[in-house]
Each structure stands twice: as C-alpha cells, then as structure tokens.
Amino acid sequence: MHKSLLAISSILLLGASSYAVRAADLFPQGEHTNFDTYVLALSWQPGFCQSKGYSPAECPNLRNGEGELDALTIHGLWPSLPESLNISVGNWHKKGCNAVYNPQTERNYPSATKPWCNSKPVDMSPAFHQGLVKYMPGIKEPTCLHQYEYAKHGVCFGFKPEDYFGAMISLNRDLRNSPVGKFMKDNYGEEVNTADFKQVIVDTYGEDVSRNAVQLICTPTKKGLALTEIRLALRASEINTTLAYTSFNTDQSEVSGGSSNCGKSFTLIKYREDNKSQRVD
Incomplete structure (x- = not known):
C-alpha cells in the first residue's frame, strides 16, 4: 500500500495535546540518487540506555509514552553508498x-561532529519537532541526535527534514503494528529465545528477510544480553510503502542477520515504573 502524498502519517499524543505529523513521500534529489538500500536503525531504548551507562541526556526520566512499544525508538535511516x-x-x-x-x-x-547541537539546525516545525520526541527521544538537548543524523545521512540527498523523519516514524509504526511488534510487546521486560524472535520475523516477512535483511544488536549486562538495536535493510524503491516482504532488500551487504550478536537469548529490558531512572541492572 502506497502512502498518500501529504497524508497524515501519524497522530502523536503528548499529554492533553495532539499533533498531526504530516510528511510527503521521501525521494532523494540531486546527483547521487543511485543507491539501492536504506538501513532503518531502531533502538530498544531501555537497552540502549543501559549500554551507555545512562549518561545520554535522553535516558533519565525517559518514559514519555503510554505503552510498552514506546521503547522501540528511532536511531536513523541511512542510504547506502x-x-x-x-x-x-x-x-x-x-x-x-x-x-x-x-x-x-x-x-x-x-x-557531523560533537557537540551535535552545534550543527546546522534541522528545519522542521515546532509541532513536528515536539511530536518526533515520542519516537526519537535522542533529539532532546544536549544530544540533538536528529541534527547528527540529518547532517550525516540526509542533507546531501536533498531530503526535506519532515519527509525524512516522517518516513522513519511511519516505518517504526509499521513494525510496532506487525506480529514482530506484538511479540516484543507480549515479552516486554522478559528474556526471549533469539530463535523464537527470528521465527516471528520469518513468519511475518520471510526466511530470507530474517537471514539477510534484519540484524539484531545486543549488549552484555549483569543479567545477560540485552537488545539495543534492530537494523532493517530496505529497498530504496519501496521506502514509501507499508512495511512488507517486498520492502526488504535481501541482496545487499549493509545488514546481515548472520552478524547478529544476541546469542541464544536476550532480554527486552523494560522502563522502570517509578520513572526515576532507567537503570535496571
């Protein structure tokens, strides 16, 4: 299903206010449009925070959503060479x-060099920026992840920032709403068998997708491995369609499921309910 031009891609609820995030379809402009793959990098935010010792600004008092899948956040969208x-x-x-x-x-x-907040500001409306926080908590100061990501992966392709980050939001929501997202929600805070997780990917998108276009990244903790990131290799030609088997580029070298480092099992770390700290080890 193709996503409508200038359609409302998501409604973000922040407290009592709501914001409509509008995004046109994403198309590269200029001289270097001849690439075939995007890597969509999604963080499991509690796991990421634990792997960094909770020093990033977006980690303390992080929980800003209503459900378990708010832990599945955006890292970036990276065109291939x-x-x-x-x-x-x-x-x-x-x-x-x-x-x-x-x-x-x-x-x-x-x-794109640190401090990222000193990079050129990313042109987006205040409403879009505020809505994006729900999906990309790293945009908060003093991290400004969106400025780093756009400077390194977006600006040279002429992407309009709201289209670029809007595409990430749409794809993130597609995965959240898939059987893969349901598995993560049902096992929130639990240790899961890596084979079981990959089987859900197989059942949803296909065996070759699980083997060649999805990479799981985990980090050691005191209680074992914890999921920190999922990377998906997506066809550039399908970036504006709803996530499905045909979205994935299984004939590429950007992402390899065989390079996943999550061992036989890993934990989908959950946010602390007291909201004082995300440290769970």
Missing part, C-alpha cells in the same frame, strides 16, 4: 554526506 560516488563503502559509512561535494558552497558538506 550511491554508485556515482567514487569512494569505499567503509569511507561512506564513516563520513556519510561529508564525502559529498556541495556545488552551492563549492566544498563538501560539513561533517
């Missing part, structure tokens, strides 16, 4: 848009 760029894949992963020449400034696009 365009064929028109004569650089190595490793250099592309390291530099991103900083490896691309900007004809308007007659120099390469600026690198």
Whole structure:
C-alpha cells in the first residue's frame, strides 16, 4: 500500500495535546540518487540506555509514552553508498554526506561532529519537532541526535527534514503494528529465545528477510544480553510503502542477520515504573 502524498502519517499524543505529523513521500534529489538500500536503525531504548551507562541526556526520566512499544525508538535511516560516488563503502559509512561535494558552497558538506547541537539546525516545525520526541527521544538537548543524523545521512540527498523523519516514524509504526511488534510487546521486560524472535520475523516477512535483511544488536549486562538495536535493510524503491516482504532488500551487504550478536537469548529490558531512572541492572 502506497502512502498518500501529504497524508497524515501519524497522530502523536503528548499529554492533553495532539499533533498531526504530516510528511510527503521521501525521494532523494540531486546527483547521487543511485543507491539501492536504506538501513532503518531502531533502538530498544531501555537497552540502549543501559549500554551507555545512562549518561545520554535522553535516558533519565525517559518514559514519555503510554505503552510498552514506546521503547522501540528511532536511531536513523541511512542510504547506502550511491554508485556515482567514487569512494569505499567503509569511507561512506564513516563520513556519510561529508564525502559529498556541495556545488552551492563549492566544498563538501560539513561533517557531523560533537557537540551535535552545534550543527546546522534541522528545519522542521515546532509541532513536528515536539511530536518526533515520542519516537526519537535522542533529539532532546544536549544530544540533538536528529541534527547528527540529518547532517550525516540526509542533507546531501536533498531530503526535506519532515519527509525524512516522517518516513522513519511511519516505518517504526509499521513494525510496532506487525506480529514482530506484538511479540516484543507480549515479552516486554522478559528474556526471549533469539530463535523464537527470528521465527516471528520469518513468519511475518520471510526466511530470507530474517537471514539477510534484519540484524539484531545486543549488549552484555549483569543479567545477560540485552537488545539495543534492530537494523532493517530496505529497498530504496519501496521506502514509501507499508512495511512488507517486498520492502526488504535481501541482496545487499549493509545488514546481515548472520552478524547478529544476541546469542541464544536476550532480554527486552523494560522502563522502570517509578520513572526515576532507567537503570535496571
């Protein structure tokens, strides 16, 4: 199903107020549109916070949603190396848009360096920005994850920021609403068998998707491995469609299910109910 142009992609409820996040379909512009894959990186936020020792600003008093799947948040959406760029894949992963020449400034696009909040501001409406926090808590100061992600992966493709981040929101919601999301919700705070999790992916999207286009990333804790991130390899040509088997690019090298490091089991760490800290180990 194709997503309607300028349609309301999601309604975000924040306290007593609601915000409609509108986004047009996402299309790259300019010279380097010849890439075939996007990697959608989604964080399991409580696991991420534990892996970082709860120092990032978005971790203390983090819970800002109503349900278990608010823990499944956005990290980024990363185009693969365009064929028109004569650089190595490793250099592309390291530099991103900083490896691309900007004809308007007659120099390469600026690198995304810390502190990220000092990067060029991302042009989005206050309502969109406030709504995005629910899905991407790292946009809060002093982290400003959205400024880093756009500077490294978005600006050189001419993406309108609201379209770029709106696509991430839509895909995040698709996964939340899928059987994979239901499995995560049903096992919130529990240890799960990695094989069982992958089987849900197989049943939902196909065996080749689970094997070649979905990567699970885990981090050791005192209680064993904890899920911190899920990466999905998506066809660039299908980025504006509802997440389905045809969305995934199983013939790519950006993501490999065989490189997942989650062992035989991992925990879907939950937020603390007292909301004082996300530390659970």
